[in-house]
Amino acid sequence: MLSRFAINFQPVRLFSQSVARNARFGGQGPSGFGSRFSEQTGFGFRARTGPTLKERLLGPTTGKPYIYGTYALIGASALGIGSLAYYGLGLSSERSILQNSTMWPQYVKDRLHSTYGYLAAGLGLTAASGMAASRSALIMRLTASGSILGMFATLAVIIGTGAVVRSIPYENTVAKHVAWAVHCGALGAVLAPMVFLGGPVLMRAAWYTAGIVAGLSATAICAPSDKYLMMAGPLAMGLGVVFVSNIGCFFFPPHTALGAGLASIVVYGGLILFSAFLLFNTQRLVKQAELHPHQSQYYGEQQHYGGQMEYGAFDPINAQLSIYMNVLNIFMRMAMILSGFGGQRRK
Structure with missing residues (x-):
């Protein structure tokens, strides 16, 4: 009886041993039962053979984020060239800004001329300020710290000086121009560390930026007057993505997979984003120049509203x-790309 019980217990003991081995070795142990059970039923525990998601994100990058960023930039460039060709050849059924410009009164043209004159002068002031700031060791230490506190301090200076410029009415000529010059000078000081990229790189970036701005401005002028004004929502969301990615670059170095992805969004995605912003802001500028009341219109509107309407000058x-x-944002990103960003130096 005991011998029969022992014989009958033997399969149970072997089964328990096989289950123990299976649990110990994750279904891949020396027990034939676990292997056969996993192979036949598809169930069972298998040992992890690849890296975890965290290890992949924080591991070394393969360089693919920069390659994908280049592809996105090529696609956006092709779309821009196609838009310029489509609208420039007059294939659109809607009237473009260029066609409407033949009916502009002289004051609209004067407004646009003065606006782009200030734009050129502001860029010149920024370049001169950047060159002067690069010769000051104190300013270079403050602007080239590379810390997140330095980034927020830079944003505070840019936003603060810009808010002061916008708050001063244009009729207050001296204060307005002084605040504008200070704003341009502050931005030049912020961009001063870019001199480390080298003069040839910065000159090439400046020429490339001039070509991009000219092409995008021509596209905006040849397009219908409100074609790109409908992009405000997507542009705002894209700006939020680029801003958050910029903050993330302070915590994840660019040699990691996640850091490389964030850096690619900041540089390549930012270049595409601010190019689209240029289309939007160019058409918005034209709309402002057209719709802002002229001095000859003040008297009639004041009579219509009982003398209560007051408008400032454009x-x-x-x-x-x-x-x-x-x-400036396009120039910075072009300089980074031309300097060999992502290990792909442009010859």
């Missing part, structure tokens, strides 16, 4: 600030 300094920031 402010070309405020009107060009958005385009000015777009140009």
Whole structure:
């Protein structure tokens, strides 16, 4: 009886041993039962053979984020060239800004001329300020710290000086121009560390930026007057993505997979984003120049509203600030790409 019980217990003991081995070795142990059970039923525990998601994100990058960013930039460039060809050849059924310009009164043309004159002067002041700031060791230490506190301090200076410029009416000529010059000088000081990229790189970036701005401005002028004004929502969301990615770059170095992805969004995605912003702001500038009341219209509107309507003069300094920031952002990203960003130096 005991011998029969022992014989009958043997399969149970072997089964328990096989289950223990299976649990110990994750279904891949020396027990034939676990392997056969996993193979036949598809169930069972298998040991992890690849890296975890965290290890992949924080591991070394393969360089693919930069390659994908280049592809996105090529696609956006092709779309821009196609838009310029489509609208420039007059294939659109809607009237373009260029066609409407033949009916503009002279004051609209004068407003646009003065706005782009201030834009060119502001870029010149920024370049001169950057060159002067690069010769000061104190300013270079403050602007080239590379810390997140330095980034927020830079944002505070840019936003603060810009808000002061916008708050001063254009009729207050001296204060307005002084605040505008200080704003341009502050941005030049912020961009001063870019001199480390080298003069040839910065000159090439400046020429490339000029070509991009000219092409995008021509596209905006040849397009219908409100074609790109409908992009405000997507542009705002894209700006939020680029801003958050910029903050993330302080915590994840660019040699990691996640850091490389964030850096690619900041540089390549930012270049595409601010190019689209340039289209939007160019058409918005034209709309402002067209719709802002002229002095000859004040008297009639004051009579209509009982003498309570008051308008300030058109402010070309405020009107060009958005385009000015777009140009600087495009220039910075072009300089980074041409300097060999992502290990792909442009020859």
